[in-house]
Amino acid sequence: MENLTNINVIKDIFSRHGFTFSKALGQNFIINPSVCPKIAEMGNAREGFGIIEIGTGVGVLTNELAKRADKVVAVEIDERLLPILNETLSEYENVTVINADVMKTDLKAVIDEHFSGLEAAVCANLPYYITSPIIMYLLESRLPVKSITVMVQKEAGVRLCAKPGSRECGAVTAAVNYYAEPKLLFNVSRGSFMPAPNVDSCVIRLDIRETPPVEVSDEKFFFKVVRGAFSQRRKNLANSLSSSMGMNKQIVIEAIRAAGLSENIRPEQLTLQQFADVAEKLSKEE
């Protein structure tokens, strides 16, 4: 296959197929030749693995995944890319492209159908308009995957990989840490894409945990508390929780104190265990 990181090759493909970028679909394609091999290698694309890719673009990462893994299933929402992929992936027999919205795709069924006898992992350069929802969808559906390796906007990567209890922490940090061990792998400059976005990016890997690091009796309620805690960023935990959960402030303060914390504590200061403790106390007040 021709070099899919070469701008002239891409321009030629686009003009032959009459393709133009869709900003709404977050189409920024990788043109830096060193990035995709690294994502594939660090993302478990190797013998014995089936890889799910989300958003193929012209298939630049798909190619690197298909070279290394036993099987690749790529989910791409934009049907205009299908004839292009027919061309750019023609030499691989181990790739299946599904034309669908990943958020409406039963990925567990995909794994069962396509990856029999293989371990599974996810690799993607995610569309930025929908990064967190996709990551949460993958985690909450408890996909049987070893890792999720994704390119995201740099600030999103910092937040996703922040340590719970640190300043950069948000609701998504706590959720990610509950399901996985996140690692920031490497940074990617905005010039590595066509068209170049306004921000830099980074690649992170979430290594899926076999069991969560904290015990919670009601997961749904635990995540309701976490989301509620961060719903009003500038408020302290007591104010945030009482307004987002519609609970009496004094009751919330008592639950926070009963968890051994100061009533003025801010949500970003809590560890996962402390969130679990507060949720446990609050669940008794519901």
Ligand code: SAM
């Ligand atoms: N993997 C390619 C690359 O690195 O050059 C393309 C990455 S581009 C940032 C994101 C891709 O995701 C685009 O091809 C876009 O059409 C696709 N996409 C956007 N929203 C999607 C969705 N909800 N489900 C599946 N694919 C989606």
